[in-house]
Amino acid sequence: MLPFDQILVQTVNGLVNGMVLALVASGLTLIFGIMDVVNFAHGDLVMLGGFVGAVTVASTGSFTVGLLVAALSIAIFGVLLQITTLRPLIGRDPLTTILATFGVSLVLQKYALWQFGPSAMGIPQPIPGQFNLFYLQYPWYRVGAAMMAGAIIGALYLFLKYGKYGLWIRATTQDRVMASAMGIPVPWVHTGVFAIGAAMAAASGVLFAPLAAVTQTMGSDFTLRAFIVVVVGGMGNLGGSILAAIFISLLEAYASLVVSPSQAVIVSFVALILTMLFRPTGLFVSTPTR
Protein backbone atom coordinates (compact mmCIF):
# COMPACT_ATOMS: atom_id res chain seq x y z
CA MET A 1 0.00 0.00 0.00
CA LEU A 2 1.14 3.51 -0.71
CA PRO A 3 1.49 5.73 2.30
CA PHE A 4 -1.30 8.25 2.67
CA ASP A 5 1.02 11.26 3.06
CA GLN A 6 2.78 10.50 -0.26
CA ILE A 7 -0.56 10.52 -2.00
CA LEU A 8 -1.45 13.85 -0.41
CA VAL A 9 1.88 15.39 -1.42
CA GLN A 10 1.33 14.23 -4.98
CA THR A 11 -2.16 15.71 -4.89
CA VAL A 12 -0.71 19.11 -4.01
CA ASN A 13 1.96 18.69 -6.70
CA GLY A 14 -0.66 17.74 -9.25
CA LEU A 15 -2.81 20.75 -8.39
CA VAL A 16 0.15 23.15 -8.70
CA ASN A 17 1.36 21.71 -12.01
CA GLY A 18 -2.23 21.56 -13.19
CA MET A 19 -2.78 25.28 -12.67
CA VAL A 20 0.37 26.23 -14.62
CA LEU A 21 -0.62 23.79 -17.36
CA ALA A 22 -4.14 25.25 -17.35
CA LEU A 23 -2.66 28.65 -18.09
CA VAL A 24 -0.82 27.25 -21.13
CA ALA A 25 -3.85 25.30 -22.28
CA SER A 26 -6.35 28.15 -21.90
CA GLY A 27 -4.30 30.23 -24.33
CA LEU A 28 -4.21 27.31 -26.74
CA THR A 29 -7.93 26.64 -26.48
CA LEU A 30 -8.75 30.33 -26.88
CA ILE A 31 -6.73 30.44 -30.11
CA PHE A 32 -8.35 27.26 -31.38
CA GLY A 33 -11.86 28.29 -30.40
CA ILE A 34 -11.74 31.52 -32.31
CA MET A 35 -9.36 30.91 -35.18
CA ASP A 36 -9.57 27.15 -35.81
CA VAL A 37 -5.80 27.32 -35.58
CA VAL A 38 -4.02 24.40 -34.00
CA ASN A 39 -0.95 26.13 -32.67
CA PHE A 40 1.91 23.64 -32.71
CA ALA A 41 4.28 26.41 -31.63
CA HIS A 42 2.43 27.14 -28.39
CA GLY A 43 4.92 25.30 -26.18
CA ASP A 44 7.74 27.19 -27.85
CA LEU A 45 6.07 30.46 -26.89
CA VAL A 46 6.09 29.16 -23.29
CA MET A 47 9.79 28.41 -23.70
CA LEU A 48 10.60 31.81 -25.22
CA GLY A 49 8.64 33.52 -22.44
CA GLY A 50 10.62 31.59 -19.87
CA PHE A 51 13.91 32.66 -21.44
CA VAL A 52 12.93 36.31 -21.80
CA GLY A 53 11.71 36.26 -18.20
CA ALA A 54 14.91 34.62 -16.95
CA VAL A 55 17.10 37.16 -18.73
CA THR A 56 15.03 40.11 -17.50
CA VAL A 57 14.94 38.84 -13.91
CA ALA A 58 18.69 38.30 -14.01
CA SER A 59 19.32 41.89 -15.12
CA THR A 60 16.62 43.78 -13.15
CA GLY A 61 16.24 41.53 -10.14
CA SER A 62 12.47 41.87 -10.10
CA PHE A 63 10.20 38.92 -10.79
CA THR A 64 7.20 41.13 -11.56
CA VAL A 65 9.15 43.10 -14.15
CA GLY A 66 10.32 39.81 -15.70
CA LEU A 67 6.76 38.52 -15.90
CA LEU A 68 5.47 41.73 -17.49
CA VAL A 69 8.34 42.12 -19.95
CA ALA A 70 8.05 38.47 -21.05
CA ALA A 71 4.27 38.64 -21.49
CA LEU A 72 4.43 41.94 -23.39
CA SER A 73 7.33 41.06 -25.68
CA ILE A 74 5.89 37.64 -26.55
CA ALA A 75 2.49 39.24 -27.17
CA ILE A 76 4.10 41.64 -29.66
CA PHE A 77 5.94 38.74 -31.20
CA GLY A 78 2.62 36.88 -31.41
CA VAL A 79 1.06 39.80 -33.30
CA LEU A 80 3.90 39.75 -35.85
CA LEU A 81 3.71 35.97 -36.15
CA GLN A 82 -0.04 35.97 -36.68
CA ILE A 83 0.11 38.70 -39.32
CA THR A 84 2.96 37.14 -41.27
CA THR A 85 2.18 33.43 -41.15
CA LEU A 86 -1.37 32.75 -40.00
CA ARG A 87 -3.35 35.55 -41.59
CA PRO A 88 -2.56 34.40 -45.16
CA LEU A 89 -3.93 30.98 -44.21
CA ILE A 90 -7.39 32.16 -43.11
CA GLY A 91 -10.00 30.30 -45.11
CA ARG A 92 -7.67 27.45 -46.04
CA ASP A 93 -7.79 23.92 -44.68
CA PRO A 94 -7.13 24.04 -40.89
CA LEU A 95 -4.51 21.36 -41.48
CA THR A 96 -2.28 23.92 -43.22
CA THR A 97 -2.12 25.91 -39.97
CA ILE A 98 -0.73 22.82 -38.24
CA LEU A 99 2.01 22.70 -40.86
CA ALA A 100 2.79 26.41 -40.65
CA THR A 101 2.91 26.50 -36.85
CA PHE A 102 4.98 23.33 -36.84
CA GLY A 103 7.52 25.17 -39.01
CA VAL A 104 7.39 28.11 -36.60
CA SER A 105 8.07 25.72 -33.72
CA LEU A 106 11.21 24.36 -35.41
CA VAL A 107 12.50 27.86 -36.10
CA LEU A 108 11.80 29.11 -32.57
CA GLN A 109 13.53 26.14 -30.97
CA LYS A 110 16.72 26.69 -32.92
CA TYR A 111 16.46 30.44 -32.48
CA ALA A 112 16.35 29.97 -28.70
CA LEU A 113 19.40 27.72 -28.90
CA TRP A 114 21.21 30.40 -30.89
CA GLN A 115 20.10 33.34 -28.76
CA PHE A 116 20.19 31.87 -25.24
CA GLY A 117 22.68 29.03 -25.60
CA PRO A 118 22.33 25.34 -24.90
CA SER A 119 22.40 25.52 -21.09
CA ALA A 120 19.26 25.63 -19.00
CA MET A 121 18.24 28.90 -17.36
CA GLY A 122 16.48 29.28 -14.06
CA ILE A 123 14.83 32.02 -12.06
CA PRO A 124 15.38 32.16 -8.28
CA GLN A 125 12.15 31.61 -6.38
CA PRO A 126 10.60 35.06 -5.89
CA ILE A 127 8.67 34.01 -2.77
CA PRO A 128 11.08 32.66 -0.18
CA GLY A 129 10.18 30.27 2.58
CA GLN A 130 8.69 26.85 2.95
CA PHE A 131 6.05 25.18 5.03
CA ASN A 132 5.87 21.70 6.43
CA LEU A 133 3.89 19.23 4.39
CA PHE A 134 4.26 15.87 6.14
CA TYR A 135 7.84 14.74 5.50
CA LEU A 136 8.68 17.57 3.05
CA GLN A 137 9.59 21.24 3.20
CA TYR A 138 7.12 22.53 0.63
CA PRO A 139 8.12 25.86 -0.98
CA TRP A 140 5.52 28.61 -0.74
CA TYR A 141 6.36 29.69 -4.26
CA ARG A 142 4.70 26.60 -5.73
CA VAL A 143 1.44 27.56 -4.07
CA GLY A 144 1.98 31.16 -5.17
CA ALA A 145 2.57 30.11 -8.78
CA ALA A 146 -0.67 28.14 -8.82
CA MET A 147 -2.55 31.11 -7.40
CA MET A 148 -1.01 33.53 -9.91
CA ALA A 149 -1.92 31.20 -12.76
CA GLY A 150 -5.45 31.01 -11.39
CA ALA A 151 -5.60 34.81 -11.12
CA ILE A 152 -4.52 35.28 -14.75
CA ILE A 153 -7.10 32.77 -15.96
CA GLY A 154 -9.73 34.51 -13.80
CA ALA A 155 -8.79 37.86 -15.33
CA LEU A 156 -9.15 36.37 -18.80
CA TYR A 157 -12.59 35.04 -17.88
CA LEU A 158 -13.74 38.41 -16.59
CA PHE A 159 -12.31 40.13 -19.66
CA LEU A 160 -14.15 37.76 -21.99
CA LYS A 161 -17.37 38.04 -20.03
CA TYR A 162 -17.55 41.77 -19.29
CA GLY A 163 -15.04 43.63 -21.48
CA LYS A 164 -16.03 45.26 -24.77
CA TYR A 165 -13.25 43.47 -26.63
CA GLY A 166 -14.13 40.30 -24.78
CA LEU A 167 -17.59 40.60 -26.26
CA TRP A 168 -16.03 40.99 -29.72
CA ILE A 169 -14.04 37.85 -29.14
CA ARG A 170 -17.05 35.84 -28.02
CA ALA A 171 -19.09 37.12 -30.94
CA THR A 172 -16.38 36.13 -33.40
CA THR A 173 -16.16 32.67 -31.85
CA GLN A 174 -19.88 32.12 -32.29
CA ASP A 175 -20.32 33.40 -35.81
CA ARG A 176 -17.46 34.89 -37.77
CA VAL A 177 -19.55 36.18 -40.66
CA MET A 178 -22.24 37.74 -38.49
CA ALA A 179 -19.65 39.39 -36.27
CA SER A 180 -18.04 40.85 -39.35
CA ALA A 181 -21.40 42.16 -40.55
CA MET A 182 -21.89 43.88 -37.17
CA GLY A 183 -18.74 45.89 -37.79
CA ILE A 184 -16.31 43.87 -35.67
CA PRO A 185 -12.88 43.90 -37.31
CA VAL A 186 -12.59 40.09 -37.37
CA PRO A 187 -9.01 39.86 -38.71
CA TRP A 188 -7.79 42.12 -35.89
CA VAL A 189 -9.77 40.13 -33.34
CA HIS A 190 -7.85 37.08 -34.56
CA THR A 191 -4.57 38.95 -34.15
CA GLY A 192 -5.55 40.16 -30.71
CA VAL A 193 -6.58 36.70 -29.54
CA PHE A 194 -3.31 35.25 -30.77
CA ALA A 195 -1.46 37.96 -28.86
CA ILE A 196 -3.42 37.20 -25.67
CA GLY A 197 -2.74 33.49 -26.07
CA ALA A 198 0.95 34.15 -26.65
CA ALA A 199 1.14 36.42 -23.60
CA MET A 200 -0.49 33.75 -21.43
CA ALA A 201 1.97 31.17 -22.74
CA ALA A 202 4.86 33.51 -21.92
CA ALA A 203 3.48 34.18 -18.43
CA SER A 204 3.25 30.46 -17.73
CA GLY A 205 6.83 30.09 -18.94
CA VAL A 206 7.96 32.65 -16.38
CA LEU A 207 5.85 31.10 -13.61
CA PHE A 208 7.25 27.69 -14.49
CA ALA A 209 10.91 28.75 -14.62
CA PRO A 210 11.50 28.80 -10.81
CA LEU A 211 9.96 25.31 -10.49
CA ALA A 212 12.28 23.73 -13.06
CA ALA A 213 14.81 25.31 -15.39
CA VAL A 214 13.95 26.57 -18.88
CA THR A 215 15.54 24.64 -21.76
CA GLN A 216 15.07 25.20 -25.46
CA THR A 217 13.64 21.71 -25.98
CA MET A 218 10.87 22.00 -23.40
CA GLY A 219 8.49 23.54 -25.93
CA SER A 220 7.35 20.37 -27.69
CA ASP A 221 6.66 18.71 -24.35
CA PHE A 222 4.46 21.63 -23.32
CA THR A 223 2.70 21.68 -26.68
CA LEU A 224 1.82 18.02 -26.43
CA ARG A 225 0.62 18.29 -22.83
CA ALA A 226 -1.42 21.40 -23.58
CA PHE A 227 -2.99 19.57 -26.52
CA ILE A 228 -3.91 16.64 -24.35
CA VAL A 229 -5.54 19.01 -21.90
CA VAL A 230 -7.40 20.91 -24.58
CA VAL A 231 -8.76 17.76 -26.22
CA VAL A 232 -9.69 16.12 -22.90
CA GLY A 233 -11.38 19.34 -21.78
CA GLY A 234 -13.11 19.93 -25.10
CA MET A 235 -11.61 22.08 -27.86
CA GLY A 236 -12.36 25.76 -27.38
CA ASN A 237 -13.88 25.24 -23.91
CA LEU A 238 -12.10 27.36 -21.30
CA GLY A 239 -13.62 25.88 -18.14
CA GLY A 240 -13.16 22.34 -19.43
CA SER A 241 -9.48 23.03 -20.11
CA ILE A 242 -8.84 24.08 -16.53
CA LEU A 243 -10.54 20.99 -15.11
CA ALA A 244 -8.74 18.79 -17.63
CA ALA A 245 -5.36 20.34 -16.81
CA ILE A 246 -5.83 19.52 -13.14
CA PHE A 247 -7.21 16.07 -13.96
CA ILE A 248 -4.26 15.21 -16.24
CA SER A 249 -1.66 16.59 -13.84
CA LEU A 250 -3.17 14.63 -10.94
CA LEU A 251 -3.18 11.48 -13.06
CA GLU A 252 0.50 11.95 -13.90
CA ALA A 253 1.39 12.80 -10.32
CA TYR A 254 -0.28 9.64 -9.00
CA ALA A 255 1.18 7.51 -11.80
CA SER A 256 4.69 8.73 -10.97
CA LEU A 257 4.28 7.16 -7.51
CA VAL A 258 4.23 3.77 -9.21
CA VAL A 259 6.39 4.17 -12.33
CA SER A 260 9.15 6.57 -13.38
CA PRO A 261 8.05 10.11 -14.39
CA SER A 262 8.99 9.51 -18.04
CA GLN A 263 6.65 6.52 -18.11
CA ALA A 264 3.93 8.40 -16.22
CA VAL A 265 3.45 10.50 -19.36
CA ILE A 266 1.94 7.44 -21.03
CA VAL A 267 -0.98 7.61 -18.59
CA SER A 268 -1.99 11.01 -19.93
CA PHE A 269 -1.52 9.78 -23.51
CA VAL A 270 -3.90 6.93 -22.80
CA ALA A 271 -6.36 9.35 -21.20
CA LEU A 272 -6.21 11.43 -24.38
CA ILE A 273 -6.80 8.51 -26.71
CA LEU A 274 -9.70 7.18 -24.63
CA THR A 275 -11.25 10.64 -24.59
CA MET A 276 -10.91 11.05 -28.34
CA LEU A 277 -12.49 7.66 -28.91
CA PHE A 278 -15.40 7.82 -26.48
CA ARG A 279 -16.03 11.48 -25.69
CA PRO A 280 -14.60 13.38 -28.68
CA THR A 281 -16.26 16.62 -27.54
CA GLY A 282 -14.38 16.49 -24.25
CA LEU A 283 -14.80 14.98 -20.81
CA PHE A 284 -16.03 18.11 -19.10
CA VAL A 285 -18.75 19.18 -21.49
CA SER A 286 -22.18 18.93 -19.91
CA THR A 287 -24.19 18.66 -23.12
CA PRO A 288 -22.33 16.99 -25.98
CA THR A 289 -23.39 18.75 -29.17
CA ARG A 290 -24.61 16.36 -31.78
Add this chain to the structure above:
Amino acid sequence: MSARSSARGFWICFTVVVLLLAVAPLFLPEFWRRFLTEILIWGLLAMSSDILIGYTGMISFGHSVFFGLGIYGAATALLAVSPPNLWLAILLGLLGAAGVAVFVAYFATRLRDIYFAISTLVFSQIFYVIIFTWTAVTGGENGLYFSQPPFAIPGLFSFRFSPQSLHWFVLAVVVISYLLVRRITQSPFGMVLQSIRENEPRTRAIGYHVERYKIVSVMLSGLFAGLAGALYAIQNKFAAPDFVFSLVSGEVVIYNVIGGVGTLVGPFVGAAFFLLLREGLSRFWSEYYLIPLGIIFIAAVIFMPQGIMGFMKRQLNQ
Protein backbone atom coordinates in the same frame (compact mmCIF):
# COMPACT_ATOMS: atom_id res chain seq x y z
CA MET B 1 -1.69 16.23 -74.92
CA SER B 2 -3.48 12.92 -75.10
CA ALA B 3 -3.51 10.46 -72.22
CA ARG B 4 -1.42 7.97 -74.16
CA SER B 5 1.36 10.38 -75.09
CA SER B 6 1.45 11.71 -71.52
CA ALA B 7 1.79 8.13 -70.30
CA ARG B 8 4.66 7.62 -72.75
CA GLY B 9 6.24 10.85 -71.51
CA PHE B 10 6.01 9.55 -67.96
CA TRP B 11 7.73 6.25 -68.79
CA ILE B 12 10.50 8.03 -70.70
CA CYS B 13 11.14 10.36 -67.76
CA PHE B 14 10.92 7.44 -65.34
CA THR B 15 13.49 5.37 -67.28
CA VAL B 16 15.88 8.28 -67.62
CA VAL B 17 15.72 9.13 -63.91
CA VAL B 18 16.15 5.51 -62.81
CA LEU B 19 19.09 5.05 -65.21
CA LEU B 20 20.71 8.24 -63.93
CA LEU B 21 20.26 7.08 -60.33
CA ALA B 22 21.70 3.67 -61.23
CA VAL B 23 24.77 5.09 -62.97
CA ALA B 24 25.41 7.90 -60.47
CA PRO B 25 27.34 5.87 -57.84
CA LEU B 26 29.95 4.93 -60.46
CA PHE B 27 30.92 8.59 -60.78
CA LEU B 28 30.17 10.06 -57.37
CA PRO B 29 32.76 10.24 -54.59
CA GLU B 30 32.16 8.06 -51.54
CA PHE B 31 30.37 10.71 -49.45
CA TRP B 32 27.84 11.65 -52.11
CA ARG B 33 27.21 8.02 -52.99
CA ARG B 34 26.11 7.36 -49.42
CA PHE B 35 24.15 10.56 -49.49
CA LEU B 36 22.24 9.53 -52.61
CA THR B 37 21.35 6.18 -51.05
CA GLU B 38 20.06 8.00 -47.97
CA ILE B 39 17.94 10.33 -50.07
CA LEU B 40 16.32 7.28 -51.67
CA ILE B 41 15.53 5.77 -48.25
CA TRP B 42 14.14 9.00 -46.79
CA GLY B 43 12.23 9.54 -50.02
CA LEU B 44 10.66 6.11 -49.67
CA LEU B 45 9.62 6.99 -46.11
CA ALA B 46 8.16 10.30 -47.29
CA MET B 47 6.35 8.59 -50.17
CA SER B 48 4.74 6.17 -47.72
CA SER B 49 3.43 9.16 -45.80
CA ASP B 50 2.17 10.69 -49.06
CA ILE B 51 -0.35 7.84 -49.33
CA LEU B 52 -2.02 9.39 -46.29
CA ILE B 53 -1.37 13.10 -46.82
CA GLY B 54 -1.82 13.25 -50.57
CA TYR B 55 -4.41 10.56 -51.23
CA THR B 56 -6.54 9.82 -48.16
CA GLY B 57 -6.15 13.39 -46.91
CA MET B 58 -4.90 12.60 -43.41
CA ILE B 59 -1.71 14.16 -42.03
CA SER B 60 0.35 11.70 -40.02
CA PHE B 61 2.66 13.26 -37.45
CA GLY B 62 3.72 9.82 -36.31
CA HIS B 63 5.48 8.24 -39.24
CA SER B 64 8.64 7.92 -37.20
CA VAL B 65 6.97 5.08 -35.28
CA PHE B 66 6.59 2.90 -38.39
CA PHE B 67 10.07 3.83 -39.59
CA GLY B 68 11.54 3.19 -36.15
CA LEU B 69 9.80 -0.15 -35.73
CA GLY B 70 11.13 -1.11 -39.17
CA ILE B 71 14.64 -0.30 -37.96
CA TYR B 72 14.23 -2.14 -34.66
CA GLY B 73 12.55 -5.11 -36.36
CA ALA B 74 15.46 -5.44 -38.77
CA ALA B 75 17.89 -4.97 -35.88
CA THR B 76 16.26 -7.81 -33.93
CA ALA B 77 16.55 -10.14 -36.91
CA LEU B 78 20.18 -9.21 -37.55
CA LEU B 79 21.15 -9.68 -33.92
CA ALA B 80 19.21 -12.89 -33.35
CA VAL B 81 20.26 -14.91 -36.39
CA SER B 82 23.84 -15.69 -37.28
CA PRO B 83 25.00 -15.27 -39.99
CA PRO B 84 22.78 -12.19 -40.50
CA ASN B 85 20.10 -12.71 -43.09
CA LEU B 86 19.00 -9.83 -45.31
CA TRP B 87 15.55 -11.16 -46.14
CA LEU B 88 14.75 -12.03 -42.55
CA ALA B 89 15.76 -8.50 -41.55
CA ILE B 90 13.40 -6.97 -44.10
CA LEU B 91 10.64 -9.38 -43.14
CA LEU B 92 10.92 -8.61 -39.43
CA GLY B 93 11.16 -4.90 -40.17
CA LEU B 94 7.92 -5.13 -42.13
CA LEU B 95 6.32 -7.21 -39.40
CA GLY B 96 7.34 -4.73 -36.71
CA ALA B 97 5.91 -1.82 -38.66
CA ALA B 98 2.77 -3.78 -39.57
CA GLY B 99 2.15 -4.73 -35.95
CA VAL B 100 2.24 -1.16 -34.76
CA ALA B 101 0.36 0.00 -37.87
CA VAL B 102 -2.59 -2.27 -37.05
CA PHE B 103 -2.71 -0.75 -33.60
CA VAL B 104 -2.42 2.86 -34.77
CA ALA B 105 -4.77 2.33 -37.71
CA TYR B 106 -7.47 0.77 -35.55
CA PHE B 107 -7.59 3.68 -33.10
CA ALA B 108 -6.42 6.70 -35.07
CA THR B 109 -8.63 6.26 -38.14
CA ARG B 110 -11.74 6.78 -36.03
CA LEU B 111 -10.60 10.37 -35.69
CA ARG B 112 -10.55 13.07 -38.29
CA ASP B 113 -8.35 16.00 -39.32
CA ILE B 114 -6.37 17.49 -36.48
CA TYR B 115 -7.48 14.75 -34.09
CA PHE B 116 -5.92 12.15 -36.39
CA ALA B 117 -2.72 14.20 -36.59
CA ILE B 118 -2.53 14.58 -32.80
CA SER B 119 -3.29 10.93 -32.14
CA THR B 120 -0.56 9.73 -34.52
CA LEU B 121 1.85 12.09 -32.76
CA VAL B 122 0.78 10.72 -29.39
CA PHE B 123 1.14 7.10 -30.54
CA SER B 124 4.65 7.78 -31.78
CA GLN B 125 5.51 9.40 -28.43
CA ILE B 126 4.16 6.37 -26.56
CA PHE B 127 6.37 4.03 -28.57
CA TYR B 128 9.29 6.42 -28.21
CA VAL B 129 8.95 6.29 -24.41
CA ILE B 130 8.66 2.49 -24.50
CA ILE B 131 11.73 2.08 -26.69
CA PHE B 132 13.69 4.66 -24.73
CA THR B 133 12.99 3.08 -21.34
CA TRP B 134 12.92 -0.64 -22.22
CA THR B 135 16.70 -0.87 -22.12
CA ALA B 136 16.91 -4.66 -21.86
CA VAL B 137 15.47 -5.20 -25.34
CA THR B 138 16.10 -1.99 -27.24
CA GLY B 139 19.40 -0.88 -25.73
CA GLY B 140 17.67 2.28 -24.48
CA GLU B 141 19.41 5.54 -25.32
CA ASN B 142 22.51 3.76 -26.66
CA GLY B 143 20.56 1.90 -29.31
CA LEU B 144 21.63 -1.33 -30.98
CA TYR B 145 24.63 -2.04 -33.17
CA PHE B 146 24.82 -4.94 -35.62
CA SER B 147 26.62 -6.01 -38.75
CA GLN B 148 25.47 -5.66 -42.33
CA PRO B 149 23.90 -8.79 -43.83
CA PRO B 150 25.24 -10.08 -47.16
CA PHE B 151 23.04 -10.16 -50.26
CA ALA B 152 22.33 -13.86 -50.39
CA ILE B 153 19.99 -16.60 -51.43
CA PRO B 154 20.77 -19.53 -49.14
CA GLY B 155 22.48 -22.40 -50.97
CA LEU B 156 22.98 -20.38 -54.14
CA PHE B 157 25.19 -17.37 -53.62
CA SER B 158 26.24 -14.74 -51.10
CA PHE B 159 27.77 -11.32 -51.81
CA ARG B 160 29.01 -8.79 -49.33
CA PHE B 161 27.47 -5.40 -50.05
CA SER B 162 29.83 -2.81 -51.48
CA PRO B 163 28.59 0.81 -51.31
CA GLN B 164 27.67 0.55 -55.03
CA SER B 165 25.80 -2.70 -54.82
CA LEU B 166 24.00 -1.52 -51.68
CA HIS B 167 22.93 1.56 -53.60
CA TRP B 168 21.62 -0.61 -56.44
CA PHE B 169 19.79 -2.84 -54.00
CA VAL B 170 18.14 0.16 -52.31
CA LEU B 171 17.35 1.66 -55.70
CA ALA B 172 15.69 -1.58 -56.83
CA VAL B 173 13.57 -1.80 -53.68
CA VAL B 174 12.59 1.86 -53.94
CA VAL B 175 11.69 1.63 -57.63
CA ILE B 176 9.58 -1.48 -57.08
CA SER B 177 7.85 0.19 -54.11
CA TYR B 178 7.23 3.31 -56.15
CA LEU B 179 5.67 1.35 -59.00
CA LEU B 180 3.54 -0.62 -56.54
CA VAL B 181 2.28 2.47 -54.74
CA ARG B 182 1.65 4.20 -58.09
CA ARG B 183 -0.38 1.23 -59.23
CA ILE B 184 -2.30 1.14 -55.94
CA THR B 185 -3.12 4.84 -56.02
CA GLN B 186 -4.35 4.61 -59.62
CA SER B 187 -6.46 1.54 -58.91
CA PRO B 188 -10.16 1.75 -57.97
CA PHE B 189 -9.01 1.41 -54.36
CA GLY B 190 -6.83 4.50 -54.76
CA MET B 191 -9.76 6.36 -56.30
CA VAL B 192 -11.83 5.61 -53.20
CA LEU B 193 -9.03 6.98 -51.04
CA GLN B 194 -9.01 10.18 -53.07
CA SER B 195 -12.75 10.50 -52.84
CA ILE B 196 -12.45 10.21 -49.05
CA ARG B 197 -10.01 13.12 -49.20
CA GLU B 198 -12.34 15.18 -51.36
CA ASN B 199 -15.61 14.45 -49.60
CA GLU B 200 -15.83 11.91 -46.84
CA PRO B 201 -19.59 12.06 -46.09
CA ARG B 202 -20.42 11.64 -49.76
CA THR B 203 -18.07 8.69 -50.11
CA ARG B 204 -19.84 7.11 -47.18
CA ALA B 205 -23.21 7.92 -48.70
CA ILE B 206 -22.27 6.16 -51.95
CA GLY B 207 -21.80 3.07 -49.85
CA TYR B 208 -18.09 2.69 -49.28
CA HIS B 209 -16.97 1.52 -45.88
CA VAL B 210 -14.80 4.58 -45.23
CA GLU B 211 -13.24 3.34 -41.97
CA ARG B 212 -12.06 0.13 -43.60
CA TYR B 213 -10.44 2.05 -46.46
CA LYS B 214 -8.75 4.38 -44.00
CA ILE B 215 -7.41 1.47 -41.95
CA VAL B 216 -6.01 -0.19 -45.08
CA SER B 217 -4.39 3.05 -46.22
CA VAL B 218 -2.72 3.56 -42.83
CA MET B 219 -1.56 -0.08 -42.92
CA LEU B 220 -0.12 0.31 -46.41
CA SER B 221 1.58 3.53 -45.47
CA GLY B 222 3.01 1.93 -42.34
CA LEU B 223 4.31 -1.05 -44.29
CA PHE B 224 6.25 1.06 -46.77
CA ALA B 225 7.57 3.21 -43.93
CA GLY B 226 8.72 0.00 -42.21
CA LEU B 227 10.44 -1.07 -45.42
CA ALA B 228 12.29 2.25 -45.45
CA GLY B 229 13.27 1.61 -41.83
CA ALA B 230 14.62 -1.86 -42.62
CA LEU B 231 16.67 -0.44 -45.52
CA TYR B 232 18.00 2.28 -43.24
CA ALA B 233 19.02 -0.30 -40.64
CA ILE B 234 20.83 -2.33 -43.32
CA GLN B 235 22.65 0.73 -44.61
CA ASN B 236 23.66 2.26 -41.28
CA LYS B 237 24.05 -0.81 -39.08
CA PHE B 238 22.58 0.77 -35.96
CA ALA B 239 19.22 1.48 -34.37
CA ALA B 240 18.61 4.42 -32.03
CA PRO B 241 15.52 5.78 -30.27
CA ASP B 242 16.08 9.11 -32.07
CA PHE B 243 14.58 7.56 -35.20
CA VAL B 244 11.30 7.00 -33.36
CA PHE B 245 11.23 10.57 -32.06
CA SER B 246 8.61 12.97 -33.41
CA LEU B 247 11.24 15.15 -35.09
CA VAL B 248 11.62 12.47 -37.79
CA SER B 249 7.86 12.50 -38.37
CA GLY B 250 7.98 16.25 -38.70
CA GLU B 251 10.77 16.09 -41.26
CA VAL B 252 8.76 13.56 -43.26
CA VAL B 253 5.86 16.00 -43.39
CA ILE B 254 8.27 18.73 -44.48
CA TYR B 255 9.62 16.56 -47.34
CA ASN B 256 6.06 16.04 -48.52
CA VAL B 257 4.98 19.65 -48.38
CA ILE B 258 8.15 21.02 -50.00
CA GLY B 259 8.18 18.35 -52.70
CA GLY B 260 4.47 18.34 -53.37
CA VAL B 261 1.78 16.12 -51.85
CA GLY B 262 -0.23 13.65 -53.87
CA THR B 263 2.46 13.17 -56.50
CA LEU B 264 4.53 10.26 -55.05
CA VAL B 265 7.59 11.72 -56.82
CA GLY B 266 7.31 14.95 -54.85
CA PRO B 267 8.36 13.39 -51.52
CA PHE B 268 11.61 12.19 -53.14
CA VAL B 269 12.22 15.67 -54.56
CA GLY B 270 11.39 17.18 -51.18
CA ALA B 271 13.72 14.80 -49.35
CA ALA B 272 16.53 15.56 -51.80
CA PHE B 273 15.90 19.30 -51.52
CA PHE B 274 15.75 19.24 -47.72
CA LEU B 275 18.78 16.97 -47.22
CA LEU B 276 20.93 18.83 -49.75
CA LEU B 277 20.02 22.16 -48.24
CA ARG B 278 20.70 20.79 -44.76
CA GLU B 279 24.06 19.51 -45.91
CA GLY B 280 24.94 22.86 -47.48
CA LEU B 281 23.63 25.03 -44.65
CA SER B 282 24.97 22.97 -41.77
CA ARG B 283 28.51 23.54 -43.02
CA PHE B 284 28.19 27.23 -42.16
CA TRP B 285 25.42 27.21 -39.58
CA SER B 286 25.98 23.88 -37.80
CA GLU B 287 22.71 22.94 -36.07
CA TYR B 288 21.01 26.26 -36.85
CA TYR B 289 20.27 25.07 -40.37
CA LEU B 290 16.68 24.51 -39.22
CA ILE B 291 16.13 28.27 -38.95
CA PRO B 292 16.43 29.01 -42.70
CA LEU B 293 14.93 25.62 -43.58
CA GLY B 294 11.97 26.21 -41.27
CA ILE B 295 11.37 29.62 -42.85
CA ILE B 296 11.51 28.06 -46.33
CA PHE B 297 9.01 25.45 -45.13
CA ILE B 298 6.61 28.07 -43.76
CA ALA B 299 6.90 30.03 -47.01
CA ALA B 300 6.16 26.84 -48.97
CA VAL B 301 3.02 26.19 -46.88
CA ILE B 302 1.78 29.73 -47.53
CA PHE B 303 2.85 30.44 -51.09
CA MET B 304 3.48 27.06 -52.73
CA PRO B 305 0.96 24.64 -51.20
CA GLN B 306 1.44 22.24 -54.10
CA GLY B 307 5.18 22.01 -53.52
CA ILE B 308 8.00 21.90 -56.04
CA MET B 309 6.33 19.25 -58.21
CA GLY B 310 3.00 21.07 -58.33
CA PHE B 311 4.79 24.32 -59.11
CA MET B 312 6.73 22.72 -61.98
CA LYS B 313 3.60 21.08 -63.35
CA ARG B 314 1.85 24.42 -63.48
CA GLN B 315 4.85 26.04 -65.19
CA LEU B 316 4.98 23.27 -67.80
CA ASN B 317 1.27 23.45 -68.54
CA GLN B 318 1.35 27.17 -69.24
